[in-house]
Amino acid sequence: MIETRNFRILRNVVLTVLCLWVAIPLYVVVSTSLKPLKDVAGLFQWIPREITASPYLDIWTTVPLAKYFQNSLIITVCATLCSVTVAVLAAYAIARLQFKGKRAFSLTVLSTQMFPGILFLLPLYLIFTQIRNLTGLQLQGSYLGLIITYMTFTLPFAIWMLSGYFASIPKELEEASMIDGTGRMGALIRVILPVAKPGIIAVAVYSFISAWGEVLFASVLTNEATKTLSLGLKAYASESDVFWNQLMAASVVVSLPVLIGFILVQKHLVAGLSAGAVK
Amino acid sequence: MSHSALDSGTAAKGSKPAIDPAPGRPRGAIGQPPRKPRRSFLPYGLILPAAILEILIHIGPMLLGIWIAFISLTQLNLTNWLNAPFVGLQNFVNGLNPESTIGQAFFSTVGRTLGYTVLVVGFSWILGMAGAVFLSSNFKGRAILRTFFLVPYALPAYVGTIAWAFMFNQRDGAVNQILVDTFHLFGDERPFWLLGQNSFGAMIVVNIWQLWPFAFLMLMAALQNVPHEVYEAAAIDGATLWQQFRTITLPMVRPANGVLLMVMSLWTFNQFNVPFVLFGASSPKEATLVSPLIYQNSFGSWNFGLGGAMSVLLLIALFIASVFYIRMVLPKGADND
Numbered sequence: 001m002i003e004t005r006n007f008r009i010l011r012n013v014v015l016t017v018l019c020l021w022v023a024i025p026l027y028v029v030v031s032t033s034l035k036p037l038k039d040v041a042g043l044f045q046w047i048p049r050e051i052t053a054s055p056y057l058d059i060w061t062t063v064p065l066a067k068y069f070q071n072s073l074i075i076t077v078c079a080t081l082c083s084v085t086v087a088v089l090a091a092y093a094i095a096r097l098q099f100k101g102k103r104a105f106s107l108t109v110l111s112t113q114m115f116p117g118i119l120f121l122l123p124l125y126l127i128f129t130q131i132r133n134l135t136g137l138q139l140q141g142s143y144l145g146l147i148i149t150y151m152t153f154t155l156p157f158a159i160w161m162l163s164g165y166f167a168s169i170p171k172e173l174e175e176a177s178m179i180d181g182t183g184r185m186g187a188l189i190r191v192i193l194p195v196a197k198p199g200i201i202a203v204a205v206y207s208f209i210s211a212w213g214e215v216l217f218a219s220v221l222t223n224e225a226t227k228t229l230s231l232g233l234k235a236y237a238s239e240s241d242v243f244w245n246q247l248m249a250a251s252v253v254v255s256l257p258v259l260i261g262f263i264l265v266q267k268h269l270v271a272g273l274s275a276g277a278v279k
Numbered sequence: 280m281s282h283s284a285l286d287s288g289t290a291a292k293g294s295k296p297a298i299d300p301a302p303g304r305p306r307g308a309i310g311q312p313p314r315k316p317r318r319s320f321l322p323y324g325l326i327l328p329a330a331i332l333e334i335l336i337h338i339g340p341m342l343l344g345i346w347i348a349f350i351s352l353t354q355l356n357l358t359n360w361l362n363a364p365f366v367g368l369q370n371f372v373n374g375l376n377p378e379s380t381i382g383q384a385f386f387s388t389v390g391r392t393l394g395y396t397v398l399v400v401g402f403s404w405i406l407g408m409a410g411a412v413f414l415s416s417n418f419k420g421r422a423i424l425r426t427f428f429l430v431p432y433a434l435p436a437y438v439g440t441i442a443w444a445f446m447f448n449q450r451d452g453a454v455n456q457i458l459v460d461t462f463h464l465f466g467d468e469r470p471f472w473l474l475g476q477n478s479f480g481a482m483i484v485v486n487i488w489q490l491w492p493f494a495f496l497m498l499m500a501a502l503q504n505v506p507h508e509v510y511e512a513a514a515i516d517g518a519t520l521w522q523q524f525r526t527i528t529l530p531m532v533r534p535a536n537g538v539l540l541m542v543m544s545l546w547t548f549n550q551f552n553v554p555f556v557l558f559g560a561s562s563p564k565e566a567t568l569v570s571p572l573i574y575q576n577s578f579g580s581w582n583f584g585l586g587g588a589m590s591v592l593l594l595i596a597l598f599i600a601s602v603f604y605i606r607m608v609l610p611k612g613a614d615n616d
Binding site for chain 1: 319322326329332360361409412418431433437452500513520523528577583587593602604605609
């Protein structure tokens with residue numbers, strides 16, 4: 001719009017309100033994470049009376065946070081790597097090749113992306129039970145079981161975003177490579193993958209973020225040994241007390257890896273989301 | 280960094296081969312004979328892993344989910360569910376009868392979830408639009424603000440919800456500090472936000488906080504395509520800011536809007552994380568949504584048949600919605616096979 005004086009005034013007002021709206025909860029988290037426990041209960045203090053780093057040290061001993069971190073990391077990384085690898089192949093086929101059943105395949109991928117985890121949770125739970133009965137393989141509470149269930153949402157998303165990326169790469173690039181005798185797969189590996197690398201990384205980071213924040217499957221399919229961060233943080237609240245300062249410190253620690261990843265790939269993520277999800 | 284991060288998005292979209300240099304030419308046929316036999320197997324080889332996974336994690340479970348709705352599955356036969364008795368439509372009749380308590384709870388939950396979706400999506404869209412309009416103009420600090428606005432979206436959903444839970448939780452918490460102590464909104468009363476009727480509103484606020492950056496992101500991308508000259512021409516003709524917004528900005532984002540609103544509505548309608556983190560495994564009855572209700576029936580009261588029946592209804596509703604979504608996302612003839 002045209003930057004008249006009114007526009008600038010309005011802009012300052014609106015952007016200030018939006019900033020406060022975003023910032024207040026973030027400020028509450030960070031400031032609470034730096035307070036001693038005695039200052040956390042009672043009337044909320046906007047300006048901390050005392051600042052201490054001890055919540056950041058105590059979080060590791062109050063609950064086995066490192067263990068939860070490790071669980072989340074293993075499950076999330078594996079689900080992301082599997083999804084992206086499988087998705088690169090399928091997305092290339094959707095973007096570049098003609099084959100019978102292509103429409104049906106892309107429609108399936110696209111629609112399953114819209115379905116919530118709750119629809120798959122109970123059936124997968126029953127399938128896991130049956131597998132245990134038949135083979136003795138324990139999937140409930142195992143890393144493998146969670147990795148599989150996390151792929152229910154990371155895979156369709158990755159396929160869909162990546163096919164958008166691949167479609168935006170000029171065909172001439174591969175054709176040139178194929179003239180040099182590399183064949184389709186050679187062209188995919190030597191030409192498409194390097195060109196699409198930023199997009200692939202962005203999709204991987206986004207899959208990682210969504211798996212890192214997953215709550216539903218984790219609440220049913222983990223046990224003490226495989227509990228992820230999303231459930232592990234609950235342990236800072238006991239029957240009688242909530243260690244709010246530690247809970248907030250842990251929230252900061254848990255958020256930092258995904259926040260940094262998001263900011264690093266932000267540019268490509270926006271490109272992919274608007275090309276892949278909202279054309 | 281004032282160069283827009285979104286430009287690369289539009290550039291990528293713009294460079295999409297809108298004009299196929301030689302539409303009639305068979306691909307891969309430059310300078311060498313077409314390799315027909317290989318080409319016919321390659322696509323299937325490429326989609327095979329994905330197709331197998333789709334069947335294992337989506338199609339199979341979905342069919343099984345439908346089957347569950349027609350059997351009597353309880354805690355007792357859970358481990359031996361293959362032998363659970365077939366009961367036909369019993370689960371639907373028992374659970375979804377509008378005369379029964381469970382049925383009434385179900386239908387009021389669906390109604391509440393629809394209302395919830397409209398409010399969350401509506402407010403998220405308005406905030407996203409406001410942010411997008413004003414961040415589309417050039418000024419110092421714009422790039423930083425854009426990244427900052429995306430933070431709630433990038434945070435793990437449970438972290439954002441925990442932050443709000445803390446602010447709402449205590450009567451002495453930050454929300455009451457602002458509303459009661461600063462603005463004196465409720466007299467001397469300090470409302471409880473996570474109980475009873477208030478919990479519905481609290482849940483909406485949390486969800487808007489997490490969702491609006493997505494609307495902001497998508498609307499920003501859409502607004503990048505509006506040439507500035509259009510606004511200049513309108514301003515010369517004496518159009519007010521509101522008129523410019525109504526006659527230029529709104530129509531220009533209309534194509535993006537359809538899919539954006541659809542996606543946000545589906546996410547919100549299926550919302551599970553926010554109530555689960557805010558209230559625990561069972562929400563206050565004034566704030567129960569569809570996904571948590573199915574969860575409570577299945578894993579709270581171990582009434583899997585009922586949970587299954589509700590899931591089937593949800594599946595049908597989502598199926599219809601995704602047909603609309605697909606029509607919007609895949610324009611006709613987008614893939615010619």
